[in-house]
Amino acid sequence: MGLRIELDESKCSGLGLCEAEAPELFEVNDDGSLSVLDATPSGDRRAECEAAVAACPTEALRLVES
Numbered sequence: 216m217g218l219r220i221e222l223d224e225s226k227c228s229g230l231g232l233c234e235a236e237a238p239e240l241f242e243v244n245d246d247g248s249l250s251v252l253d254a255t256p257s258g259d260r261r262a263e264c265e266a267a268v269a270a271c272p273t274e275a276l277r278l279v280e281s
């Protein structure tokens with residue numbers, strides 16, 4: 216079973232708290248938009264993914280089992 220990160224761009228405010236938790240998975244761009252660097256991370260990144268989702272103050276991120 217894999218993981219998938221879903222980003223609701225309309226909720227993201229570009230604060231980068233997710234990037235602070237998981238810098239290999241998220242990157243805030245110069246224009247304040249967020250790039251998900253790996254939307255289907257391997258299972259050994261679950262803890263990082265969960266920390267990033269929990270850190271997001273606007274609930275813009277969701278972790279889906281796929």
Ligand code: SF4
Pocket residue numbers: 226227228229230231232233234243249270271272273274275276
């Ligand atoms: S923590 Fe949430 S609001 Fe902030 S950049 Fe990440 S997804 Fe966007």
